[in-house]
Amino acid sequence: METFSYRQTAGRRSAGTRAQAIVGVVASGNLEVLVERVLPDTECQIDVSTPISGFGKVWEAVVADFVERRSPGGLKLSINDGGARADTVALRLAQAVRLIEEDMK
Amino acid sequence: MMGWNKAQAARHVRRAAGAALAKGKIVEARDTTRLLEAVIRPGDRVCLEGDNQKQADLLARALAAADVGKLHDLHMVQSGVVLPEHLDLFDKGIARKLDYAFSGPQSTRIAKMLFGGKIELGAVHTYLELFARYFVDLTPHVALIVAVSADRDGNLFTGPNTEDTPTVVEATAFHDGIVIAQVNEIVDKVPRVDIPGDRVDFIVKSDKPFYVEPLFTRDPGAITEAQILTAMMAIKGIYAPYGVKRLNHGIGFNTAAIELLLPTYAERLGLKGKIATRFALNPHPTLIPAIESGWVEQIHSFGGEVGMEDYIRARPDIFFTGIDGSLRSNRAICQTAGLYACDMFIGSTLQIDLLGNSSTVTTSRIAGFGGAPNMGCDPHGRRHPSDAWLLAGKEAAPDMPAPLRRGRKLVVQIVESFGDKNVPTFVEKLDALDLAEKLNLELAPIMVYADDVTHIVSEAGIANLLLCRTRDEREQAIRAVAGYTDVGRGRDKKMVQQLRERGAVRWPEDLGIDPLDADRSLLAARSVEDLVHWSGGLYAAPSRFRNW
Numbered sequence: 001m002e003t004f005s006y007r008q009t010a011g012r013r014s015a016g017t018r019a020q021a022i023v024g025v026v027a028s029g030n031l032e033v034l035v036e037r038v039l040p041d042t043e044c045q046i047d048v049s050t051p052i053s054g055f056g057k058v059w060e061a062v063v064a065d066f067v068e069r070r071s072p073g074g075l076k077l078s079i080n081d082g083g084a085r086a087d088t089v090a091l092r093l094a095q096a097v098r099l100i101e102e103d104m105k
Numbered sequence: 106m107m108g109w110n111k112a113q114a115a116r117h118v119r120r121a122a123g124a125a126l127a128k129g130k131i132v133e134a135r136d137t138t139r140l141l142e143a144v145i146r147p148g149d150r151v152c153l154e155g156d157n158q159k160q161a162d163l164l165a166r167a168l169a170a171a172d173v174g175k176l177h178d179l180h181m182v183q184s185g186v187v188l189p190e191h192l193d194l195f196d197k198g199i200a201r202k203l204d205y206a207f208s209g210p211q212s213t214r215i216a217k218m219l220f221g222g223k224i225e226l227g228a229v230h231t232y233l234e235l236f237a238r239y240f241v242d243l244t245p246h247v248a249l250i251v252a253v254s255a256d257r258d259g260n261l262f263t264g265p266n267t268e269d270t271p272t273v274v275e276a277t278a279f280h281d282g283i284v285i286a287q288v289n290e291i292v293d294k295v296p297r298v299d300i301p302g303d304r305v306d307f308i309v310k311s312d313k314p315f316y317v318e319p320l321f322t323r324d325p326g327a328i329t330e331a332q333i334l335t336a337m338m339a340i341k342g343i344y345a346p347y348g349v350k351r352l353n354h355g356i357g358f359n360t361a362a363i364e365l366l367l368p369t370y371a372e373r374l375g376l377k378g379k380i381a382t383r384f385a386l387n388p389h390p391t392l393i394p395a396i397e398s399g400w401v402e403q404i405h406s407f408g409g410e411v412g413m414e415d416y417i418r419a420r421p422d423i424f425f426t427g428i429d430g431s432l433r434s435n436r437a438i439c440q441t442a443g444l445y446a447c448d449m450f451i452g453s454t455l456q457i458d459l460l461g462n463s464s465t466v467t468t469s470r471i472a473g474f475g476g477a478p479n480m481g482c483d484p485h486g487r488r489h490p491s492d493a494w495l496l497a498g499k500e501a502a503p504d505m506p507a508p509l510r511r512g513r514k515l516v517v518q519i520v521e522s523f524g525d526k527n528v529p530t531f532v533e534k535l536d537a538l539d540l541a542e543k544l545n546l547e548l549a550p551i552m553v554y555a556d557d558v559t560h561i562v563s564e565a566g567i568a569n570l571l572l573c574r575t576r577d578e579r580e581q582a583i584r585a586v587a588g589y590t591d592v593g594r595g596r597d598k599k600m601v602q603q604l605r606e607r608g609a610v611r612w613p614e615d616l617g618i619d620p621l622d623a624d625r626s627l628l629a630a631r632s633v634e635d636l637v638h639w640s641g642g643l644y645a646a647p648s649r650f651r652n653w
Contacts, residue, residue: 052527058589085523086589087331087564094621 010073137167155185239276259302265409265432278304296429334623336362355452385443394629522588531587
């Protein structure tokens with residue numbers, strides 16, 4: 001199991017008021033993303049736990065694109081990876097932000 | 106002394122040797138190996154009918170059981186190397202040389218045997234290419250074929266899986282070869298005559314029905330969001346702007362997703378009747394919702410598909426059926442239809458290089474080609490216009506005067522940037538090149554050549570290679586849709602931006618598609634059970650696809 005953590009500056013605070021959300025499942029080729037609103041407005045953190053090593057550069061690129069496109073200020077995202085493909089990771093991260101930005105009903 | 110009928114004379118001797126074991130044309134199953142030893146000669150070219158789907162399994166077992174002292178050094182000329190017995194022949198020394206097209210299920214073992222020198226490889230062909238050679242320099246001396254039933258005169262009924270049989274028999278029977286058929290049953294009158302009896306020398310009744318692989322059944326339950334995203338992009342970014350009506354789909358999950366998005370996503374885009382109306386295609390169960398929704402006008406098939414028999418019988422306006430009501434397929438004719446009368450091929454692959462060459466060969470697996478290279482190439486013998494063909498030709502050569510400009514077939518590779526086990530689809534160098542080096546092949550086994558590919562679709566976007574003018578532009582367009590692979594991360598951002606502005610690269614946002622909308626709820630059927638419901642209970646899904 002490999003773990004790493006990315007702390008980045010985000011352009012703006014993520015919308016919505018929800019405190020946390022979770023998307024995906026821990027399964028082979030899939031992943032679970034837990035997102036929590038626990039950081040200062042212009043910071044974000046992505047913690048990754050993955051069974052597959054050797055994909056450091058891929059994770060870095062996925063995270064950089066994600067922060068640029070979604071600007072997840074204030075959010076801490078914890079990834080429990082089951083060996084998902086990079087595009088699936090990118091999709092789940094985007095889904096997680098969409099979910100926490102949704103208004104509570 | 107010059108003679109003009111040596112083959113005819115040899116045929117009489119062979120036939121007489123076989124006839125000693127037969128009653129009329131019928132040979133008992135237990136005598137099959139003796140029959141084969143009687144009519145086949147060492148060094149013969151033999152077609153042991155191994156198709157894409159149906160298999161002459163009894164005849165394969167019988168041939169593999171032959172005495173290697175009597176039968177050896179055979180030259181096998183068959184499209185499919187599918188059963189273990191097909192390769193046992195080489196392990197035992199009964200066969201030595203192989204010319205074939207497709208080896209999906211045996212891809213690992215065939216690679217080992219080629220490396221081990223057990224098989225002398227002629228070539229890995231495309232289907233039409235191998236069929237063509239049956240009539241020029243690979244004409245079988247003996248054809249071992251398979252059908253559903255026979256009458257006592259040898260008339261054969263193939264059922265829905267006619268596949269390669271008419272072509273194999275044509276080449277063998279009309280050039281003094283011997284044709285032996287295994288059948289499930291012998292009847293007084295066959296439901297329809299697929300092969301006339303005077304082309305069949307011997308018939309063996311099998312004790313159990315021949316094997317057919319449900320090769321074209323894709324479980325909608327296994328379709329991923331990334332595959333749905335590629336399907337949305339293909340529909341909006343290729344089918345719609347070119348107005349592609351006549352086409353062939355590959356076998357993968359991406360194209361299954363397209364089939365399942367026609368009555369939902371494509372319908373909402375207002376494309377019904379404007380795209381995807383006529384197919385050269387096996388009867389894909391995932392096309393049932395589109396057929397039932399009135400999208401599809403006509404389908405001609407290479408083969409059948411297990412479980413689709415009753416559905417096809419109830420939809421004769423859509424499919425080609427015989428006087429008995431069941432599907433009539435024909436691989437050679439459908440391949441020709443896909444080659445000359447379709448405006449697009451769209452299918453998946455395992456590896457794509459920086460020029461756009463693609464291959465399904467990896468260093469440990471040689472799957473052969475199947476139909477993709479015939480569907481996936483630009484036929485220079487085409488002369489009739491269509492909107493899609495003309496537009497593609499115009500994009501490729503805008504400065505050519507229109508009346509002199511060839512159209513272009515759309516050849517689309519649809520992939521995900523990473524494949525199984527996170528292996529990148531986009532690579533700097535194809536494994537096929539390493540294989541060619543190791544085996545001393547003059548040609549690397551390329552499935553679709555770069556100069557035939559017009560578009561590459563991945564979850565990251567669409568590369569339109571027709572609009573790329575230089576080798577650099579082509580490479581950057583491919584890198585632009587290679588996602589997070591090494592090839593993708595190595596792209597030149599500025600050049601990719603320019604290509605996007607020209608439409609040579611289109612990312613999801615350039616097409617107005619939000620990847621977050623790529624949801625399984627868009628699929629017209631989300632399970633095999635849904636497909637059965639869509640068919641009104643007519644589709645009888647094979648048991649391995651049933652979980653209800």
